[in-house]
Amino acid sequence: MNCSYVLTVKNGAAFLERCIESVFRAHPGAELVVVDDGSTDDSLAILDRLSARFKSLKLIQTPGVGRSAALNLAWRATTGSFIANIDCDDLMLPGHEDLAAWLAGADESVGMICGRARLVSHDAEAVYDRLRTAAPGGPLGPVEDVTEAFVWRNPVAHIATVVRRSVLVQVGGYDESLRSNVDLDLWLRIRNAGFRIVRADRVVALKRVHGQQSFEARRHLRYVCSSIRVQFRQARDLAESSLVLAIGVARLTWACVPRRLRLLVIGRLNRNSGNR
Numbered sequence: 001m002n003c004s005y006v007l008t009v010k011n012g013a014a015f016l017e018r019c020i021e022s023v024f025r026a027h028p029g030a031e032l033v034v035v036d037d038g039s040t041d042d043s044l045a046i047l048d049r050l051s052a053r054f055k056s057l058k059l060i061q062t063p064g065v066g067r068s069a070a071l072n073l074a075w076r077a078t079t080g081s082f083i084a085n086i087d088c089d090d091l092m093l094p095g096h097e098d099l100a101a102w103l104a105g106a107d108e109s110v111g112m113i114c115g116r117a118r119l120v121s122h123d124a125e126a127v128y129d130r131l132r133t134a135a136p137g138g139p140l141g142p143v144e145d146v147t148e149a150f151v152w153r154n155p156v157a158h159i160a161t162v163v164r165r166s167v168l169v170q171v172g173g174y175d176e177s178l179r180s181n182v183d184l185d186l187w188l189r190i191r192n193a194g195f196r197i198v199r200a201d202r203v204v205a206l207k208r209v210h211g212q213q214s215f216e217a218r219r220h221l222r223y224v225c226s227s228i229r230v231q232f233r234q235a236r237d238l239a240e241s242s243l244v245l246a247i248g249v250a251r252l253t254w255a256c257v258p259r260r261l262r263l264l265v266i267g268r269l270n271r272n273s274g275n276r
Helices: 013-026 043-053 067-076 097-104 124-133 147-151 165-171 182-192 220-233 238-255 259-274
Strands: 003-009 032-037 057-062 082-085 110-120 143-145 161-164 196-208
Touching (some): 003 013, 013 032, 013 043, 013 124, 057 067, 067 182, 082 097, 082 165, 097 110, 097 161, 110 182, 124 196, 161 165, 182 220
Parallel strands (some): 003 032
Antiparallel strands (some): 082 161, 143 196
16 A cells, blocks of 8 residues: 655645644655645745655645646655645644555545544644544544535545545546635546545544635635535536535525624534534
């Protein structure tokens, strides 16, 4: 089993070093290809320093080709049979490699596997230290098929995925015409190519939520509209297209609710489910 890791960054200096350290702490000596996509902050200086520290880190610089093109440059520069992504503000946990090991032993009809990603904010480092030192051992645990769940939602966290390289080659990688939801589009094309997508019930990465992200802070409604368009474009038949539109109306309605109220409702639902 040979898994390579990819990371793209543009002006991500605030969390970049901790992210890369978490990859090599989880997987010492692993191949990590990083594409700096035209950063104007200290990202490149950080990467130059880390390249000397971690000999298996490969750095590619671009003048700014965009997220999808940068991801394609990254995975095509790897040597592994399996590809895993990490975003520059997130943290990888030990045990992530078990996803690739499981996929290596699975039927080739399974094109990709994902684990769970836990959302963290101001407590990111404390949660990371706690989960890192209590990393699970042994078998991966329950694995469920989520291939058909994409009609309702995106059940896959990009930072918690491992994809077969052969599958990426077959579907052509990320769509470079898209500016957002590039991961959702890829998962749908993998599904439409006839591959199964599965998910393991194990936290393998931490998704950091912070004020510099555009998803919640500045472009939430635009992001939701983009995801609906992607789902509609990749719908397999008229029935699925109709369902995507119906669900999309509900999602847009929810997206128009003020962010603080949405977070309040989500927090209340999480507390209620935790008390059951």
